[in-house]
Amino acid sequence: MSEKLQQIINRQNNALVGNEQKVEEVIQLVGFIVGDEEFSIPILSIQEIIKPISWTRVPQTPAYILGVFNLRGSVIPLIDLRARFGLELQKHTEETRFIVMKNGDDVAGFVIDRLTEAIRMPKRDVGPAPDTVAESDTMIDGVGKQADRIVTILKVHKLLERNF
Amino acid sequence: MDEFEEILQDFLIEAFELIEQLDQDLVELETRPDDLDLLNRIFRVAHTIKGASSFLNFDVLTHLTHHMENLLNMARHGDLVIDANVMDVILESIDLMKALLVRIRDSSSDAGVEVAGCVERLDAVANGEASVVPVAVVVEPIVAIKAVEDEVDYSQLSEAEVEAEIERLLAEKQTEAMAKRSSAQVVIEEEPDYSNMSDAEVEAEIERLLLEKQAQDAAKRANKSQNSTPPPPAPLAPVVVAPVPPKVEAAPPPKPAATPRRSEPKEEGGESKGGATVEQTIRVDVKRLDHLMNLIGELVLGKNRLIKINDDVEERYEGEAFLEELNQVVSIVSLVTTDLQIAVMKTRMLPIGKVFNKFPRMIRDLSRELNKKIELEITGEDTELDKSIVEEIGDPLVHIIRNSCDHGVEIPQIRLDAGKEEVGTIQLKAYHEGNHIVIQIIDDGKGLDPEMLKSKALDKGLITEKEADGMSDKEAFALIFRPGFSTAAQVTSVSGRGVGMDVVKTNIEKLNGMIDIDSEVGRGTSMKLKIPLTLAIIQALLVGVQEEYYAIPLASVLETVRIAKDDIYTVESRSVMRLRDEVLSLVHIGDIFEVERVFDNSEHAYVVVLGLAESKIGLIVDTLIGQEEIVIKSLGEYLKGIEGIAGATIRGDGGVTLIVDVAALMLMAKSVKSTVGQTGSEAKKIGVKNSASDYCVMIVDDSKTDRTIIRKSLEPLGITIVEAVDGIEALNILKQGDHFFDGMLIDIEMPRMDGYTLASEIKKYNKYKNMPLIAVTSRSGKADRMRGVESGMVEYITKPYSPDYLMNVVKRNIKFTEGF
Numbered sequence: 012m013s014e015k016l017q018q019i020i021n022r023q024n025n026a027l028v029g030n031e032q033k034v035e036e037v038i039q040l041v042g043f044i045v046g047d048e049e050f051s052i053p054i055l056s057i058q059e060i061i062k063p064i065s066w067t068r069v070p071q072t073p074a075y076i077l078g079v080f081n082l083r084g085s086v087i088p089l090i091d092l093r094a095r096f097g098l099e100l101q102k103h104t105e106e107t108r109f110i111v112m113k114n115g116d117d118v119a120g121f122v123i124d125r126l127t128e129a130i131r132m133p134k135r136d137v138g139p140a141p142d143t144v145a146e147s148d149t150m151i152d153g154v155g156k157q158a159d160r161i162v163t164i165l166k167v168h169k170l171l172e173r174n175f
Numbered sequence: 176m177d178e179f180e181e182i183l184q185d186f187l188i189e190a191f192e193l194i195e196q197l198d199q200d201l202v203e204l205e206t207r208p209d210d211l212d213l214l215n216r217i218f219r220v221a222h223t224i225k226g227a228s229s230f231l232n233f234d235v236l237t238h239l240t241h242h243m244e245n246l247l248n249m250a251r252h253g254d255l256v257i258d259a260n261v262m263d264v265i266l267e268s269i270d271l272m273k274a275l276l277v278r279i280r281d282s283s284s285d286a287g288v289e290v291a292g293c294v295e296r297l298d299a300v301a302n303g304e305a306s307v308v309p310v311a312v313v314v315e316p317i318v319a320i321k322a323v324e325d326e327v328d329y330s331q332l333s334e335a336e337v338e339a340e341i342e343r344l345l346a347e348k349q350t351e352a353m354a355k356r357s358s359a360q361v362v363i364e365e366e367p368d369y370s371n372m373s374d375a376e377v378e379a380e381i382e383r384l385l386l387e388k389q390a391q392d393a394a395k396r397a398n399k400s401q402n403s404t405p406p407p408p409a410p411l412a413p414v415v416v417a418p419v420p421p422k423v424e425a426a427p428p429p430k431p432a433a434t435p436r437r438s439e440p441k442e443e444g445g446e447s448k449g450g451a452t453v454e455q456t457i458r459v460d461v462k463r464l465d466h467l468m469n470l471i472g473e474l475v476l477g478k479n480r481l482i483k484i485n486d487d488v489e490e491r492y493e494g495e496a497f498l499e500e501l502n503q504v505v506s507i508v509s510l511v512t513t514d515l516q517i518a519v520m521k522t523r524m525l526p527i528g529k530v531f532n533k534f535p536r537m538i539r540d541l542s543r544e545l546n547k548k549i550e551l552e553i554t555g556e557d558t559e560l561d562k563s564i565v566e567e568i569g570d571p572l573v574h575i576i577r578n579s580c581d582h583g584v585e586i587p588q589i590r591l592d593a594g595k596e597e598v599g600t601i602q603l604k605a606y607h608e609g610n611h612i613v614i615q616i617i618d619d620g621k622g623l624d625p626e627m628l629k630s631k632a633l634d635k636g637l638i639t640e641k642e643a644d645g646m647s648d649k650e651a652f653a654l655i656f657r658p659g660f661s662t663a664a665q666v667t668s669v670s671g672r673g674v675g676m677d678v679v680k681t682n683i684e685k686l687n688g689m690i691d692i693d694s695e696v697g698r699g700t701s702m703k704l705k706i707p708l709t710l711a712i713i714q715a716l717l718v719g720v721q722e723e724y725y726a727i728p729l730a731s732v733l734e735t736v737r738i739a740k741d742d743i744y745t746v747e748s749r750s751v752m753r754l755r756d757e758v759l760s761l762v763h764i765g766d767i768f769e770v771e772r773v774f775d776n777s778e779h780a781y782v783v784v785l786g787l788a789e790s791k792i793g794l795i796v797d798t799l800i801g802q803e804e805i806v807i808k809s810l811g812e813y814l815k816g817i818e819g820i821a822g823a824t825i826r827g828d829g830g831v832t833l834i835v836d837v838a839a840l841m842l843m844a845k846s847v848k849s850t851v852g853q854t855g856s857e858a859k860k861i862g863v864k865n866s867a868s869d870y871c872v873m874i875v876d877d878s879k880t881d882r883t884i885i886r887k888s889l890e891p892l893g894i895t896i897v898e899a900v901d902g903i904e905a906l907n908i909l910k911q912g913d914h915f916f917d918g919m920l921i922d923i924e925m926p927r928m929d930g931y932t933l934a935s936e937i938k939k940y941n942k943y944k945n946m947p948l949i950a951v952t953s954r955s956g957k958a959d960r961m962r963g964v965e966s967g968m969v970e971y972i973t974k975p976y977s978p979d980y981l982m983n984v985v986k987r988n989i990k991f992t993e994g995f
Contacts, residue, residue, distance in 0.1 A: 067831040068723065069810070070768035071817050079810060079823055079831050084473055086823045086831055088813045102911045117812050173813050 483827030528556030583620030625651035867893035888978035902928025
């Protein structure tokens, strides 16, 4: 009897451990479109996603910095990802969103063309960034392979890094 | 251990507070060496620190303070005359004590600071060897004065005084005898002159003795139990009671070289009068106050917003009963917020005396070092200002005062020759002026010679000859703030290295302050620093340029003037204007902040005259919005350090407005090429049309048929045509700015927004103020035409029309040039 019980407990434990491993391996991302490509960032680095609101231009900054906007009393920089990636500017549409990303104390809003979906992806499906991009300078953290497409995962800390 | 930490913290706070007052007292003591109150106070400081440090096992500190105490005790009993030399040693020991305390604060240990030399000197002075040469202080002994001090006029002593003197001498003898008997001198030094003490003091003394004993016992115990603390109890140096000095006590107060005095000799911390008034204070961590201030900032923003909404509501629901109530609530909230803000600001206020206190000592040291006789007069040390500013203002003041001592006040002989009093005076004044605090430093020295300054600046290549010629005296005075400028012929350890005043300027600018120099050769120099009371919430002037707004700290705004475009002159490709008897250089805010300038045909411009530190500039803006209380917010890590922008604030409408960094703006203005008086460069760019398709016209009509007819009529021209179905859509297209439109064809009757409204909306846009609007409509009444003109239409085409007619009207209005 006790042997049987032990077996059951063991099995349960195993199952639990197995589950945990599975949970650990899955990463959660939020996908969005900029230009023709789908990008994604870890869900935990997103503070919030809002519809476009008005912003104030800040002089003496590169073109991809649209300015600053007021997010409930905080003044937050706004960066256009199209311009950041060297794409042609496009007017905001109904689907345009600001993704407010944070990394530690650094916070900034990013203009994206539209959101796609929240993605759960096993870690093993994430490959390294293509060799062609310079290792230290790249904004790409890796490439996630999904059944029908590939998703570029971006480095949030790199996006939030001032480079001018 | 935690308990120990806590005690240590308390000890440090107390010790630093005591020391702050100490410098002041000591310098005063030199003036009034017989002031027993003062002596007692100083003695108590040394004593308190000694007691506590021995309890806390700081042996080096104990050793030092012990000897100080010893010396001071002698002085207190009249066994020692405090003259300049003795004072030098005492001050040296105080400095050492400070160093030790700082060390303890930083490393919780007082090891590593050498005190033996100082202790030796203390003892030597106590022994009456007045000739001891203290280190680091130039001894240009004021022999004459010393002589005066030593010479006591017995004839002036009253009988009672003589009695006292005898008694004192007797007591002294006894003390001396006791000293010889006792190896542990603790007892001796605790032997105060009881006859000179009030009851309260005797009480205090007894308590002190008890505490002392306890402290020492505790220290011994602690030492035994704590072998890990290496330094053994300080070796108790033999105490030598000074041989009875020839004559003392009633000596008339001598007039030493440096006589720093406060014009209002206010006895601060009159503890000797007994602890009757218990201070109702509580220590609060500055962080908490900062947090409170931040919250108030948010509240102020909320208030601004509320006021704005109230105004909007008022407009919309005029005459409704609930408005009254809303109004009341809004005004109460606004009132309370303002009061709250002032109240919290007050909690952060510190008297500027905190900074001023260190100057008497500084002047004393400087005057000894420079062989000058300088008196410092301080007024308004109770004037309060924000803690953060108090912290920042110290350094600039040190520089200015050092400068006044070194370059301003002359040496005594020259002063006498010039018919001035031998003793130079430096006045340090502080007072409130509106939302500012003014600090004035006035010396009666030789003054600044503008010609000399100019030639000096020329030599150093700081200015050109041309600049020098056109310089007013004030501008010449301002040269001393240039980096690399130094007026001292000889570089001394005090100043003349050409860094000081430059630092002053930067620091004052950081505080949004202004500097005003006034000087007269031979009469002296006055420097006026004007500094805003707080930094977090400020009054700002809001200005507009095109469609952007900027906030300028009102502290830097001297005045605003409205000028005609004709009043702007160009001198060497720089714009200037005449403001009363001054020539003011101008810069357009749009040039500084890269504002896209579309059309600006107004004949007038507003000039905001900015003043900062000692410089002035005129900033041209399109509109003045008004004055508002704003809360400074940082732009964050990502955007920090943007040139010309000090921060941002959130306005009543929820939008973000950038705050102008006036100091940076003035720098930028120097390198910006002026475009004042020219039409915007953007406008020129638009004017260049290379092909027919560069022309762009919008058709606004709700009927698809009409739109097609118009399109067909214009197609032969080859111009770009954009269509919109109603006013709202047309406005959106304009806002997006994908195209720059040369003209618009507008139907009058449309859903959502009609043609008239659209026209007047478009006219609100600076960019399209001058765009021709052509009405295309079936309404042909005169009234309709009138309305069309009123709303800004330039042409009125009534349906039906011939395609040619339409095309020609459009061609004429968009100034279409054929031949592409």
